[in-house]
Amino acid sequence: MILLIFYFISAKALITYDQGYYNGFSLPVSPGFICKDNFQQIENVPFREAFANIPQVILGLEFLSFDKGINYKLSITSTTTTYFEIQIECITSIQVFSVEFSWYAIDDQRIQVINNFNMNPPDVKVFDHINPNFESGIVSITSLGIQGDIDFQLSISSITRTAVSVSITKVANKIINLTQIGYQVILGIQEAFKDSNNYPLSSAYNSGTLKQYSNRWLFLSFTGFNMSSTLKQKVTRYLSPLSYQMNTFDVGFVNCNHQISWLAYQFTTIYKPFECQSVRLSQSNDAQASTKPPIQIYIQELNLTLDQSSNNITNQLTLNFQVYVKCQTQKKIVSQFLRCYECTTNKYHKLQNYCNQQIDGVTYFLKYYQQQQTFKKLSIQIASDSINIIQVLYNQVQIEQKILEISVQSI
Incomplete structure (x- = not known):
């Protein structure tokens, strides 16, 4: 008898988003969590499956229990495709009893998470960002150092095509008591956030029944506190009907600024590159060729x-390029221009031009078009014998799409 044994290896699909709740920095859940006098604790928080790329991780505080005089630092110290490492450190002799949070992991370039953990002293700050199509954002507090009464709020004051500014209110005689603050800035394209609100709360809060949005997380966090006594505030979520409450226990409610937003983890917006609609060229024997640079481009718009x-x-829909390339004997100019991004074949207009004694310069007249009314980031790379134009696209992954390539080569 011949036995045939077949081995089947099941390949698990790689994920692009995940979420969870972490309560390991809390008593009595973790009996050893005595967070004071320079206590430190580091934990690995696993994802349900592996990501293809290292994701961005967002934290939203939902349970805090401590008094004035604390100084706790919370930070994500490393992230891999299978887990992230979180560290808490409590500096002073005043004990922190609970810091619990929801976490959200996402592998998508239409959102950017900027970490500003444990800033000392707190102040206005400007951060660079990657995507010129970011339109809005939210802020989420992660850590605090408090040595007396505090009254402050964080907010995004401006978003430009390359940077975001985060401001902090400074109430006289109180801002000095905020010795340290950590936070994350979450930026996104227009589709990223829905029904974002920042509520100033002075008493327990009940959201009432909420509308569930598909492919979005209900993100909750704090953006500010007006605190003169012990803080013991906790968010409790309910699935049926979908709602949540913020309550206190044992002590009075501490005034706070509460952030709510429906944060997308799957997107329908797909950014596409410029495509070349027409190509025309002129070959010439230019008497002034010796005074011109080897390669030069003029962008009409x-x-x-x-x-x-x-x-x-640029946010132009159409770009007209005029590219001059100096031609030398025994050389050829090889060029290609993206004509159909989504085509599997015939994606490029391709040309070859040979130089001789009658031709010492070639000028390309190119018309590119992209119908999306968005901002496009172009990297124009010019060397002595080549020019490349690369458009950077921020979709689920970042793509550097070459839309123009011209090079001078030996025959």
Whole structure:
């Protein structure tokens, strides 16, 4: 008898988002959590499955229990495709009893998470961001150092195409008591956030029945406190009907600023690159060729002439390029221009031009079009014998799509 044994290996799909709740920094859940006098604790929080790429991790505080005089630092110290590492450190002799949070992990470039953990002293700050199409954002407090009465609120004061500014209110004689603060800035495209609100609360809060949005998380966090006594506030979520409450226990309610937002973890917005609609070229014997740079590009809509590399952001739907390339004997100019991004074949217009004694310069007249009314990031790379234009696209993954390539090569 011949036995045939077949081995089946099941490949698990890689995930692009995940969420959970962490209560390991809390008494009595963790009996050894005596968070004072420079106590430190580091934990690994696993994802349900592996990500293809290292995700961004967002924290939303939902249970805090401590008094004035605390100084706890909370930070994500590392992230892999299978877990993230979280660390808490309590500096002073005043004990922190609970810091619990919901966490959200996402592998998508249409959202960016900027970590500003444990800032000392608290102040206004400006951060660079990657995506020129970020339109809105939220802030989420992660850590606090408090040596007396405090009264402050964090907010995003401006978002430009390249940077975001976070402001903090400074109430006289109280801001000095906020010795340290940590927070995250979560930025996104228009689709990223829905029904975002920041509520100033002075008593226990009941959300009432909420509308469930598909492919979105209900994100809750704090953005500020007006605190002169012990803080013991906890968010409790309910599935049926969908709602949540914020309550206190044993002590009075501490005035706070409470952030709510429906945060997308799957998107329908897909950014696409410019495509070349027409190509025309002129070959010439230019008497002034010796005075011109080897390669030069003029962008009509931007009224911009370049003979060196440059990065540009534009919201134009159409761009007309005029590219001059100096031609030398025994050389050829090889070029390709993206014509159909989603095509599997015939994606590019491709040309070859040979140089000789009658041709010492070639000028390309190119018309590119992209129908999305969005901001486009272009990296124009110019060398002595080549020019490339790369458009950076921020979708689920970042793509650097080459839309123009011209090079001078030996025959």
